[in-house]
Amino acid sequence: MDVIQANDNIITVSSLAKKFDDFTAVDGISFEVKKGEIFAFLGPNGAGKSTTIKMLTTLLHPTSGQIILNGFNPSRDKDGVRKSLGIVFQDPSLDDDLTAFENMQFHAICYKVPSNIRSSRIEELLKFVELWDRKGDLVKTFSGGMKRRLEIARGLLHHPRVLFLDEPTLGLDPQTRNHMWSYVKDINKKEGMTVFFTTHYMEEADRVAERIAVIDHGKIIAMGTGDELKKQTNSETLEDAFLSLTGHKIREEEATGLDRMRRMGQMWRGKRR
Amino acid sequence: MNVIYIMWLRQLKKYFRSKSRIIGSLGQPLLFLLAFGFGFGAIFKKAGAGNYIQFLAPGIIIMSVLFTGIFSGIDLIWDRQFGFLKETMVAPVSRLQIMLGKTLGGATVAALQGVIVFVLTLIVGFRPHDLILLPVGAVVVFLVALLFTSLGIALASTMEDMQGFQLIMNFLVMPIFFLSGALFPLEGLPKVMDVIAALDPLSYGVDGLRFAFIGAQSVFGFGTDMLVLVVLTAVLLGLGSRLFERIQA
Ligand SMILES: Nc1ncnc2c1ncn2[C@@H]1O[C@H](COP(=O)(O)OP(=O)(O)OP(=O)(O)O)[C@@H](O)[C@H]1O
Numbered sequence A: 001m002d003v004i005q006a007n008d009n010i011i012t013v014s015s016l017a018k019k020f021d022d023f024t025a026v027d028g029i030s031f032e033v034k035k036g037e038i039f040a041f042l043g044p045n046g047a048g049k050s051t052t053i054k055m056l057t058t059l060l061h062p063t064s065g066q067i068i069l070n071g072f073n074p075s076r077d078k079d080g081v082r083k084s085l086g087i088v089f090q091d092p093s094l095d096d097d098l099t100a101f102e103n104m105q106f107h108a109i110c111y112k113v114p115s116n117i118r119s120s121r122i123e124e125l126l127k128f129v130e131l132w133d134r135k136g137d138l139v140k141t142f143s144g145g146m147k148r149r150l151e152i153a154r155g156l157l158h159h160p161r162v163l164f165l166d167e168p169t170l171g172l173d174p175q176t177r178n179h180m181w182s183y184v185k186d187i188n189k190k191e192g193m194t195v196f197f198t199t200h201y202m203e204e205a206d207r208v209a210e211r212i213a214v215i216d217h218g219k220i221i222a223m224g225t226g227d228e229l230k231k232q233t234n235s236e237t238l239e240d241a242f243l244s245l246t247g248h249k250i251r252e253e254e255a256t257g258l259d260r261m262r263r264m265g266q267m268w269r270g271k272r273r
Numbered sequence B: 001m002n003v004i005y006i007m008w009l010r011q012l013k014k015y016f017r018s019k020s021r022i023i024g025s026l027g028q029p030l031l032f033l034l035a036f037g038f039g040f041g042a043i044f045k046k047a048g049a050g051n052y053i054q055f056l057a058p059g060i061i062i063m064s065v066l067f068t069g070i071f072s073g074i075d076l077i078w079d080r081q082f083g084f085l086k087e088t089m090v091a092p093v094s095r096l097q098i099m100l101g102k103t104l105g106g107a108t109v110a111a112l113q114g115v116i117v118f119v120l121t122l123i124v125g126f127r128p129h130d131l132i133l134l135p136v137g138a139v140v141v142f143l144v145a146l147l148f149t150s151l152g153i154a155l156a157s158t159m160e161d162m163q164g165f166q167l168i169m170n171f172l173v174m175p176i177f178f179l180s181g182a183l184f185p186l187e188g189l190p191k192v193m194d195v196i197a198a199l200d201p202l203s204y205g206v207d208g209l210r211f212a213f214i215g216a217q218s219v220f221g222f223g224t225d226m227l228v229l230v231v232l233t234a235v236l237l238g239l240g241s242r243l244f245e246r247i248q249a
């Protein structure tokens, strides 16, 4: 084992920044995530959470700063990083023209899930998200929630060293949400899988995350356990703590509007820069 | 099962699931066969050049392979717009394997399209001169399919949108088609046209297929035809993997 592997941190980020033209989406953040930790990234819309995750998962090149993930640097050894991670994206990422089963199979083969457990794992997960009886249906016939469930099942199909979940529970009913978290925590315990997630449900973050970073305008403004954040802000709940850290001003309107315009733009312009 | 196979299989499944696309893509070759084949047939004969349908059919088969191959690039752009591309991009799989899988899939589809158009040409009166050489023709068709699928995918990797692809169609693919000798013989052309045709990779595919299907004297030599197609395909696969790696989500 080399030096980088020797410490307990599976993710080390230092002075990481991302600019889109003149706009700074991520503004020199630094943090560490310990091996086997469940780590939450919280922040208002447009704070830079997804952009950070994209840089951590080789989808975007950082403008500056450094990332070490499972001992690999995504700028130099993309393949090493990719082998270490699994991800559930915030935006849709299924092939609508394939069936649920085929989407799972495609993933299992790309991630080299051994053939002796492949079918049983796919079955287990499709049953788990209650899509087993729809396994042969084209994804384009699914509801939004069903697609989300399939994406989660797919993300859990191979058991990576680090699992990224970008607002995984958005649009899911409470049953499925609880269900999903107990499954994730189970793999986390049994296999020491590190979990890095974002969410806008504060009670979820408080309940699941061992440590939380709050990011706003591309900067990390607080970091610690849920209790530490509450104490630091003299708040009863994490939601109050979050609001007192990020202010009560509603970002939703402008950010969502901006986001929507951005996505429409991407739809027509493509996502390449 | 490996990655290349699953990528290939995905392309094929998508192809067979879009019947309208298969049928829609037959209109153009049919139109060309009818309009050019019958329209110019008489003049061609009068000029002492023989039966124009015989001459034209290999060109039209290659045309449909060219268009279908290049259009594989559009699948990549759709993948990007519908988000599936991210799934492929973060996969711990070498970019060359991804390119190979996509290209083999797209090329198989393009070659199948070529087979369908071949059947169309038989219906309008085309007769291959020697059945023994049909497999040779199949090899030529598949090589052309590979070449232009890898070109389409490499181009799409640099492409922001469908409009960009439209430009490619107008300013690259159309010239490639019209200047390749698919519609007219390459003998006795002005010097400039000779040079242009020799620079057009499709010329070698058309030449190779005419050699196999109608026993025509090969213009460049059949060995040269094959070599050009194989080498260019390899170059484009390498280039495509590079360009694919550079895509950001
Ligand atoms: N490709 C891009 N081009 C230009 N600007 C971008 C791009 N991607 C993100 N941004 C901008 O960067 C900022 C951060 O976006 P990001 O998606 O990281 O936010 P987020 O914290 O994930 O928000 P949300 O909670 O809404 O998902 C936003 O202002 C967004 O508009």
Ligand SMILES: [Mg+2]
Pocket: A049, A050, A051, A090, A166
């Ligand atoms: Mg986000």
